[in-house]
Amino acid sequence: MMWIFLVTLSWLSTAQAVHFCKNVISECYREAPLQNVPWTRCYEDRISTCLQGRHLMPNFIQKLVNSSQEAEACPTDMHSVHIPSSALQRSRSDESQMEVVLVATVINSTYFTVSRPEAIKLRPNRPKATSRMVIHDQRDHMQGTVMGGLVLAVTAGSQPVGNLPQPIKLTFTQTRQMEYRTCVFWQELDNGTGIWSTYGCNTNDTGAVVICSCNHLSFFAVLVNPNLSVDETHSMGLSYINYIGSALSVVFTVMSLIIYICLQQQRPEKVIGVHIQLSGAVLCLHLSFLLCSFWVWLINEDDEGWVCRFLGLFLHWSLMATFCWTALEGFHLYLLLVQVFNIYVRRYLLKLSLVGWGLPTLIAVVCGSLDVYGKYSLKLSDAKDQNSTVQICWMRSEFTPNLVVHYITTVAVPCMVILYNACMLGLVVFKLWGVRGSSRDADSSRSWKKVNTGKRLWKDFVTVLGLSFVLGLPWSLASATYISLPGIYLFTILNSLQGVFLFLWSLALTCKSRSDKDSSTTHPSSQKMTTLNN
CATH class of the missing domain: 2.60.220.50 (Chondroitinase Ac; Chain A, domain 3)
Structure with missing residues (x-):
């Protein structure tokens, strides 16, 4: 019996050290x-x-x-x-x-x-x-x-x-x-x-x-x-691109406003009025970004006064206004191309302004009442294992409801606007293809030259490219920032220079303002396009 007890005790002690692979x-x-x-x-x-x-x-x-x-x-x-x-x-x-x-x-x-x-x-x-x-x-x-x-x-x-x-x-x-x-x-x-x-x-x-x-x-x-994890070196480079691009956008957007105001005085058109509102929103966006970025350099690191909260509210309001007016650009383009004849909306620009400026104001007031604005801090680690912090007046980092506000206002809303305007741009391409087809049929009796075809295709390409910037489609490159470092740089460059591209579009409108009047008397399809702008 003693031998059995010792053997059993030895077996139990050994079994405790045994581990089955599945466990x-x-x-x-x-x-x-x-x-x-x-x-x-x-x-x-x-x-x-x-x-x-x-x-x-x-x-x-x-x-x-x-x-x-x-x-x-x-x-x-x-x-x-x-x-x-x-x-x-x-x-x-x-x-x-x-x-x-x-x-x-x-x-x-x-x-x-x-x-x-x-x-x-x-x-x-x-x-x-x-x-x-x-x-x-x-x-x-x-x-x-x-x-x-x-x-x-x-x-x-x-x-x-x-x-x-x-x-x-x-x-x-x-x-x-x-x-x-x-x-x-x-x-x-x-x-x-x-x-x-x-x-x-x-x-x-x-x-x-x-x-x-x-x-x-x-x-x-x-x-x-x-x-992609961006280190401090790339972060500083991207920051400088943002600062320089936003500064250029502020200068060129002011020039765009001057051009649009001159065009509006010469030939009042609804589309020019919408462009003026969009340019104003873009000017506020880049100006508020520069103010929010530079203000944190002037104040104490631990200080978070009412000025920083106001600048955070101003930046959020400007961002929402920019997306609203890009969506209204797409809406006006829809009326221009689909609802062609007999369009008259009483106080059309006033009603658009109530949406383009009123909705961002309502969102900013609600968020401001929740006290979500303040100093936002982003921590980085450089190659020397030293922590650095990038700060901006935006939404306070430690405020939990900011996640909901952030995803709704800076993710969900832009995605819907970009999707809608992408459909509008596709409609523009379809209409241009139909107009060019009818023009080729009308000129079938003439000697159709390849040089003229190439010029028209080039003009159509420039038109579609310019409209893509007016409709804010470069914001869709935000998805590329999760893929590669070049995608981050491309997104930063194109969107920080949005005011510059709007200025180029205003120059194109200035150069075509007289040719559009002349072409509207010769081509029926162009007459539709000109009539709808008024």
């Missing part, structure tokens, strides 16, 4: 925070010695491989890994060990908690990987959606593997075509969270297959549409 993730995810260590480190320690039990786990490979030979593993039909012999040799605990345990499996991406940007402290130096932590800088930090929601976990031996001369090849297969995919690995942080980093990994996207070449072993994934 390793849940156990580490639950126990690691209590031990103040990342759960991924607990997983790597236990996964090579765990037991699979009676039934083999799906999408899980655990096998002994010869360290002097290459090894391959395919945990799923869509994930595979090829490990060179140099990586297996480095994973050995001693040189006499010939075989190492290779584990390859896929893990749900929900187990990986991405750290908040303000909690990330990255260092500029990149030492050799002597532990599981690989220190890197901010340029490697990526954010995005994990492709397929699965992370490929690969471990070998008991020693960390990094800075390999021959990279490890990981293959991710996806049947659905996706763009802008990037290979990343999971970089754990001391607070139990982590980040997705591209350090040591190269991406080869062939369409249906993404091949990742990495010089270390870890948890790997492919991010779809990663958010």
Whole structure:
């Protein structure tokens, strides 16, 4: 009996140290925070010695491989890994060990908690990987959606593997075509969270297959549409572009107003009146942006007086007024091209002004009563691991309801305006195509020259391009800021110079003011266009 008791006690003590493979993730995810260590480190320690039990786990490979030979593993039909012999040799605990345990499996991406940007402290130096932590800088930090929601976990031996001369090849297969995919690995942080980093990994996207070449072993994934992290150098460059572009827009918008007022006195037209209102809104937008940016340089960093709150309200009001008047430009274009004859609206410009100026005023008053305006702070980290702050008078950063106000007024409303004006621009292209077709039919008896056709196509292209800036379509490039750094620069340049493009459009109207009168007496289609402007 004593012998049975001792054997049973020995078995129980041994069983407590045994971990079944299917429970390793849940156990580490639950126990690691209590031990103040990342759960991924607990997983790597236990996964090579765990037991699979009676039934083999799906999408899980655990096998002994010869360290002097290459090894391959395919945990799923869509994930595979090829490990060179140099990586297996480095994973050995001693040189006499010939075989190492290779584990390859896929893990749900929900187990990986991405750290908040303000909690990330990255260092500029990149030492050799002597532990599981690989220190890197901010340029490697990526954010995005994990492709397929699965992370490929690969471990070998008991020693960390990094800075390999021959990279490890990981293959991710996806049947659905996706763009802008990037290979990343999971970089754990001391607070139990982590980040997705591209350090040591190269991406080869062939369409249906993404091949990742990495010089270390870890948890790997492919991010779809990663958010670009802009460092302080690019941030300062973009800031200067904004300041210079806004200053030029203020100057040229004032010149546009003078031109429009002169045209209005010579030939009163409703379309010119709408252009005047839009130019006024754009002038207020760029002027308020410059005032909000420069005012924070003059006041104390911790001071947030009524002037900054007023400037934040002024900037928000100007932005909403600009979008409202671009939408009204599209509405007037609809009346011009669709509702052609017998259009008379009593006090037409006054009613448009009530919408174009009244709606932004109402929104600004409601937001001002909620005390949402103040100093907005954006923290940046440069290459020297020094935190810097960019401030502007806008909506207060710490005010939670600002998220709702922000997404409604600066995301939802602009998206609807851009979509509507894009449809109007498509209608313009359709009408121009019909007008040019009728003109070619009318001139069929004449000798139609290719030179004249080229000139008309060029004029139509310039017209459509100018209308796209008047309708505010360059704002749609905001989606490009989530794709690449050139997209951010393109969006910043085009929208900061909006006043300059409006000035060029006013010059084009001035040059065509006399030719439009002459053409309206000769071409019926042009007569429609001229009649509707009045």
